[in-house]
Amino acid sequence: MRSPEVILTLREVTRRFGGLVAVNKLSMDVKEASIHGLIGPNGAGKSTAFDLISGLTTVSTGEICFRGEAITHMAPEARVASGVCRTFQTPKLFDEMTVLDVVATGRHLHNSVGLWGSMFSIGRKRREEAKTVSAAREFLEIVGLLAKEDAPVADLSYGDRRLVEIARALATEPSLLLLDEVTSGLNPVETATVGDLLRNQVRQGLTIVLVEHDMKFVMGLCERITVMNYGSVIADGSPDQIATDPNVIAAYLGSPKDGQRSRRALRSEQLV
């Protein structure tokens, strides 16, 4: 029986691109209000797994369940409406908008004005717009960028772009947030800020799945970690189990024969 606090389940999810199996029978359970890491070497299929969960790519075989309901064939926007939101490996913002506008796009599903209302309604449009803007400001405040709300996003630093993307994703009020390499390109201070921010959100009930290369960040933050290599799961467990798993070490650092080199490299990756 499915344990009640599991929010996301992947059952033998496979995605083929022609002859290439990008994701091969991926199964994982994500517990509610936890941070779950999804790691693996480059090309392991982590980002494809995110595309499958968020619906940007269709599943070849297998099943994805969110809160016990199959979302395998739902459109991406319907998944957002049911509470799944994601960010991208390199921040995908709307480059000609201001910071506030970008975050306000995250409120799309919370604003009840439609096409006609947008042209013909006066009072309701103004009220809904005011709600959208004040909510967007709240989420900007959470990531600490309220002071820059009028800046064009094109002028922001890389770290700030990441934060805007997180604020935009939070603005959809997801219950499951998929973060794709959220710390890449961030300096240690920014990384720590993001870590605190995520912990805070999880405390308030958000569930997060992290695809991540910064091992220290993953090990410090995640309750459970799934490791992929060549599209398949090679390990699944707590950070401590993962750090000592021979398969994981081999996948990251080459064959176990050159044990000497591996261990040195391992230290530099801060796995141990």
Place this chain on the structure above:
Amino acid sequence: MLRTAKESLSQQNDFASATSQNRNDWIVFAVIVSILWSVPLSLGGFYLYLGLAVAIYAISALGLQTMVGLAGQLSLGHAAFMGIGAYTSVLLQKTLGLPFLVTLAAAGLTAAAAGLLMAQLIRLSGVYFKIATFGFGIVVHQILSNWTALTGGSAGVRGIPVISIIGFQVETRTGLFVCEALTLTLIYGLLVRLSHGKIGRAFRAIGQNEAAARSVGIPVPRYRMIVITLGCAIAGIAGAYLPHLMRFLSPESFTWYESLTCLIMITVGGLGSLPGAIIGAAVLIVAPEYLRDFAQYKMLAFGVLLVASMILLPKGIAGAGAALSRRKRIHAR
């Protein structure tokens, strides 16, 4: 304490600047609309004729701007929808004797239906959709030229009926201009409203990054379909006026050259800017009239104008104007 006070102050400032963009759009709206109404009506004669042509293409360019500049759905067959509108309106007037307001609405609806049909092609992604819109434009032109029984073929339609609105006959150019200018003002105003707030933001999001737009729950396929249909409907409405200006209707007004000209209008005026679409239409209609001696070089000149504007004014005339007014404001401080 200090921090909250500072924050609330900054919030007030920010609120002012967030709404000031909308206010600027309405100021520009007022300026453009008043020039548009006053110049042709006060100068009359040839200027009135120019005003009639500018207004038609400005309406059409507004439709294209909404599709292309705002929501990033490039169409290479825009003139075809003007053609669909023009033929629908005139044929309904001639054969069924319907009043102009009805045929104008029918022109918009028919062009919208054709646009919806073309929008089905968005299943083709990226460059394939753009090429398909080009093909769609050519097919429509061929139908207008060759379905002789319905459209009169390449010989065109003569004897364009006089516009009659609620029993009032619009026989003069002034009357026709008032109708066009009213239509333009109304459509421009509605599009300014549409571009503010949630829907406009969603359209811009789709135009700037489709995957990101989907990731925040904007129903991208549906919105693309809506904006394409809307842009085409507006082209149809613009087209309905064209035969009344020319007193003649021929498929040659709706070739792919004309589609390209519409695209150059919005680019020269400023991609993404609604006033830019109107300014671009004015430039591309008025300039050739004063350069008649060089008529055979018209497309060459348009090409040069396009390249020059992309190099010198990448955001078009409207973008340059906005940058200039910003600079002035900063200097004034």
